[in-house]
Amino acid sequence: MLRILLINDTPKKVGRLKTALTEAGFEVIDESGLVIDLPQRVHAVRPDVILIDTESPGRDVMEQVVLVTRDLPRPIVMFTDEHDPNVMRQAIKSGVSAYIVEGIHAQRLQPILDVAMARFESDQDLRAQLHARDQQLAERKRIETAKGLLMKMKSCSEEEAYTLMRRQAMSRQQKLVQVAEQIIAMSELLG
Amino acid sequence: MNDTFDTRQAWGNGSDAPELSSIDVGFMPLTDSASLIVAATQGFAQPYGLNINLRRQSSWANLRDNLICGELHAAHSLYGLIYAAQLGIGCPAKDMAVLMGLNQNGQSIDLSADLQRAGVITPEALDRRTHQSGTKLTFAQTLPTGNHAMWLYYWLASQGIHPLQDVDSVVVPPPQMVEHLKAGRIDGFCVGEPWGASAVNQSLGFTLATSQTIWPDHPEKVLGCTREFVQRYPNTARALIMAVLDASRFIEDSTDNRRSTAQLLSGSDYVNAQVDDIEARLLGRYSDGLGNHWQDCHAVSFHRQGEVNMPWLSDGMWFMTQFRRWGLLREDPDYLAVASQVQQLDLYRQAAEALNVPVSESVMRSSQLIDGKVWDGSDPVAYAHGFKLHALADDTSVTTDR
Numbered sequence: 349m350l351r352i353l354l355i356n357d358t359p360k361k362v363g364r365l366k367t368a369l370t371e372a373g374f375e376v377i378d379e380s381g382l383v384i385d386l387p388q389r390v391h392a393v394r395p396d397v398i399l400i401d402t403e404s405p406g407r408d409v410m411e412q413v414v415l416v417t418r419d420l421p422r423p424i425v426m427f428t429d430e431h432d433p434n435v436m437r438q439a440i441k442s443g444v445s446a447y448i449v450e451g452i453h454a455q456r457l458q459p460i461l462d463v464a465m466a467r468f469e470s471d472q473d474l475r476a477q478l479h480a481r482d483q484q485l486a487e488r489k490r491i492e493t494a495k496g497l498l499m500k501m502k503s504c505s506e507e508e509a510y511t512l513m514r515r516q517a518m519s520r521q522q523k524l525v526q527v528a529e530q531i532i533a534m535s536e537l538l539g
Numbered sequence: 540m541n542d543t544f545d546t547r548q549a550w551g552n553g554s555d556a557p558e559l560s561s562i563d564v565g566f567m568p569l570t571d572s573a574s575l576i577v578a579a580t581q582g583f584a585q586p587y588g589l590n591i592n593l594r595r596q597s598s599w600a601n602l603r604d605n606l607i608c609g610e611l612h613a614a615h616s617l618y619g620l621i622y623a624a625q626l627g628i629g630c631p632a633k634d635m636a637v638l639m640g641l642n643q644n645g646q647s648i649d650l651s652a653d654l655q656r657a658g659v660i661t662p663e664a665l666d667r668r669t670h671q672s673g674t675k676l677t678f679a680q681t682l683p684t685g686n687h688a689m690w691l692y693y694w695l696a697s698q699g700i701h702p703l704q705d706v707d708s709v710v711v712p713p714p715q716m717v718e719h720l721k722a723g724r725i726d727g728f729c730v731g732e733p734w735g736a737s738a739v740n741q742s743l744g745f746t747l748a749t750s751q752t753i754w755p756d757h758p759e760k761v762l763g764c765t766r767e768f769v770q771r772y773p774n775t776a777r778a779l780i781m782a783v784l785d786a787s788r789f790i791e792d793s794t795d796n797r798r799s800t801a802q803l804l805s806g807s808d809y810v811n812a813q814v815d816d817i818e819a820r821l822l823g824r825y826s827d828g829l830g831n832h833w834q835d836c837h838a839v840s841f842h843r844q845g846e847v848n849m850p851w852l853s854d855g856m857w858f859m860t861q862f863r864r865w866g867l868l869r870e871d872p873d874y875l876a877v878a879s880q881v882q883q884l885d886l887y888r889q890a891a892e893a894l895n896v897p898v899s900e901s902v903m904r905s906s907q908l909i910d911g912k913v914w915d916g917s918d919p920v921a922y923a924h925g926f927k928l929h930a931l932a933d934d935t936s937v938t939t940d941r
Contacts, residue, residue, distance in 0.1 A: 480561035480590050488585045511796070514581045514789070518799035521806035524582035 350461060353395035354379040355386070357402035357409060365401045365427060372457045386412040387419045397423045397461060400444075404430040410442045417443030421475075423468035425460060445471070487525045494528035497535045557775040561590040564779075565602045565614035568595060568714050568810040569731040570817055571642040571760045572615045573800050574841045576809050578786035587778035595808070598712040599682040606763065607633045612772075613779060615641060616763030622858045623684030625881055628867050634766035637855060637882050638780050639848045639890075641760040641787070645820065645839025646687060646750035647735035648694055650727040651720050655745050660829055662698040665747070669705045679711040679719060679728040686759060689861045690750045691729035696928040697753070697910040703865065703930050714811070720744055731759075732839065733816040738828075740816055745828030751837035753909045756846075758854035769883060776883070780890035787842040788896070797821055845896040850882035853903040853916030860914075860923035866930035874919035 354365060354376050369376050378393045382402075390398065398416065402409055405428055413424055423445045430436070436447050446464040491513075498509040517527040564579065566572040578584055579591035594611060596602035603620050605611045607630065618637070625635040650659065654676075659668050669676060680687040692702035700706065711719050716728045717738050727747070728734075738744040750757060762783055769776045790800050801818035804810045810817060819826070823838035840847050855878035862868045884902060891898045905915035914922060924931065 477560050481588075484560060484585050484588070484590050487582075491582055491585075510582075511789075511792070515795060515799045517581060518577070518803035521803055521808070523580045 349373075349375050350396045351375055351377045351394070353377060353390065353393055353398045355382055355398065355400045355402075356380065357382040357400060357405075359403075365399060368453070368457060369399075372455070374457070382409060382412070384408075384412075387415045390416055390420045390422060395422065397425065397464065400424065400426045402426065402428050402430075404428060405435060405439055410438060413439070413442040413444060421468075421472060423461075423464045425464045487528075490525055490532065491528045494531040497531055501535075555774050555777065557587065557589050557778040558772045559612070559775045560588060561592060562612040562775060562779065563592045563594050563610070565594045565596045565605055565611040567599065567602060567615060567712075567731075568812070569615075569760075570733050570801075570804060570810065570821055571645055571731055571839060571841075572810070573790055573804055573821075574641055574783050574787040575615050575762070576804060577790060577800060578782045580803065581786065581789075583786045583789070584778070584782035587781055589775065589778045589782060591779070591782065593808075599685055600710075603630060603682075607631070607765065609765075612768055612775075613638065613762060613764040616761050617682060617685045617687075618758050618761055618854065618858050619685040619689055619862075620682060621761060621763040621881065622855060622862070622877075623682075623867075625877065626859070626862070626868065626872060628684050628862065629682075635881055636764050636766045636769045636776075637850045638762040638764060638769075638776055639784065639850055639883075639887050640758060640854070641762055641783070641848075642839055642841050643756045643759055643843075643847045644749075644751040644837050645759065646690055646729065646731045647746045648691060648727065648729045648748045648750075649720075649735045649738050649744045649746050651723070651725070651744050652742060653723070654726055655829070660745065660747070662747070666698050666700055669700050675705070675707045676726040677707040677709055677724075679709050679716060679725045679730075681713055681730060682710060683708075684862065684867060686858075687729040687731070689858065690753055690757075692865060693861070694729075694748055694753050694909065696926065697908075699928070701928050717741070717743060732820045733810065733812045736820050737812060737816040739826060740813070742828070746825070747827075749825070749835065749837075751835065754906055755837045756840075756906065758851070758857070761850070766880070769886065773886065777886055777890050780887060781894060784842075784845075784848055784890060784894055784896060787848060788894075791840070791842045794822065845891055845898060848887070848891070848896070849899055850884060850887050851902060851904050851916075852878045852882055852884075853905075853914065855882050856916050856919050857914055860919050863923040864926055864929045864931065866932050869932065871920050871923065875916075 352374055356379055366376060366379055377395060383389055405426060416422060424443060425446045426439055426444045427448045429450055431449060439447050445468045446460060448460060495509045498512060513527050514524060517524045566575055579593050584591045599617060599620055602614055603624060606614050607624060621635045621637055623629055624633050659665050678691055680691050695702040713730050713734055716730045716734045719725045720738055721743050735746055739746055790796055801821050802814055804817050805812055805814040821839060823835045825835050826832045856874045859872055859874050863871055888898050903916040905913060907913050
């Protein structure tokens with residue numbers, strides 16, 4: 349069963365969502381008003397999904413969403429009365445997986461949560477691939493730099509420099525990029 | 540009109556950059572995983588926009604299951620594992636693919652020190668021992684449909700020993716072979732290096748036969764994946780072939796490169812074995828534990844100008860003929876059709892040509908095996924049915940056809 353953290357950012361004490369969720373058979377593990385330490389709360393209760401019920405998402409809400417997305421990514425579904433497309437765009441940009449305007453019907457909750465979860469997973473994959481690509485590019489640059497330094501030091505060809513670096517890495521059971529870092533560090537030391 | 544435009548558009552937009560920038564690739568701790576490990580750690584994949592994350596597996600069955608369910612994108616695989624999965628032997632059938640060959644040679648059949656003390660050190664002595672009354676000997680291989688089962692069976696049969704009647708077989712993951720031999724739970728095993736050398740170096744056993752004496756330059760490990768992976772991510776598959784092909788060429792560039800490869804492999808993240816156990820046989824220096832030493836001209840090889848890496852159709856077909864021979868297949872498959880689907884010749888060709896690695900015009904190769912039989916892929920049905928020792932069972936349809 350999905351464990352839900354409910355954030356009630358409406359003036360009402362008991363939000364409209366809690367009842368609908370309970371009726372639909374979900375487990376609401378925690379309900380609170382908008383807190384300033386949402387990432388810590390997510391860390392403490394480890395929900396599968398975060399629902400935010402808000403009349404109109406303001407800057408404070410968006411900031412909390414950004415923090416959660418950065419530190420402890422979770423699917424976030426926002427229920428709101430705000431029709432302004434700019435606000436919606438900003439919410440999605442901050443990391444909201446689904447933005448639902450008005451009308452909370454118990455029977456619609458399951459599909460909404462399913463879509464949000466699927467969307468979240470594909471976003472995460474994309475993020476991971478992008479991160480891998482960035483890292484790969486950074487590693488390639490370091491290896492290129494080290495190769496250039498070695499070519500100068502040893503006055504050797506590009507291929508010879510690669511082979512020297514690889515042999516060194518392999519005989520120490522290291523990755524090529526680790527040896528590249530050592531060469532760069534050494535060259536900085538020797539100026 | 541629209542179609543033409545779309546195609547051109549797709550070609551223009553879609554470069555041959557890999558669809559995935561990071562992939563998980565499985566391997567078993569064995570010397571013949573070298574080209575994959577070198578490719579992943581020594582910067583051979585990044586130039587093609589790819590990151591290879593190595594995932595060590597605990598057994599071949601485990602590796603196969605992870606490959607089939609998509610947990611792994613590709614893997615260092617046994618030829619026999621890929622074809623058994625393709626045909627649904629020992630697991631649900633799944634369309635599989637062989638991207639390239641990773642190595643030839645470099646496996647061995649080793650017997651326990653107890654048998655050595657009892658004088659069972661020649662094929663003849665083993666033949667006598669297995670046909671004595673009393674307890675059957677127990678030999679370990681690494682997967683019922685795997686290469687080591689096939690090498691063990693082929694070798695035993697070539698010596699007149701029926702592998703399914705005269706001895707017992709058990710499955711043990713490669714890194715645990717030596718331990719089982721030491722504990723006396725098995726009398727011998729067939730496995731990839733360095734585990735044979737490890738048993739010899741610890742005086743726990745001796746090498747009775749190398750796999751290259753069964754078939755000089757035999758096909759061994761392949762880079763395997765599901766066909767679904769090739770279809771969804773063709774550019775990623777091609778980039779992976781190029782990275783590994785580049786790394787295999789590098790390993791064979793010089794003796795120094797082979798030596799550093801042995802050092803890398805011995806690391807705890809990879810094969811996790813003594814560097815001496817890996818290095819000697821990687822350089823072709825064999826000692827069998829009976830006092831014989833030799834330089835093996837068919838030691839493990841990773842490239843040989845691409846001959847090792849070409850996914851020959853006849854190599855794939857051979858494993859199916861042995862499945863048929865030993866009754867793992869009850870009927871003859873369409874050997875050529877199955878192999879043509881599994882072996883990714885087109886993709887391999889593109890990768891090899893981009894790296895100036897020669898590619899053979901022929902898709903079959905001819906070899907003579909230890910029993911004198913020639914295998915060239917031309918008549919797989921006759922070949923599969925032509926062995927004196929077998930477990931073909933009642934294959935009426937085939938015998939009447941012939």
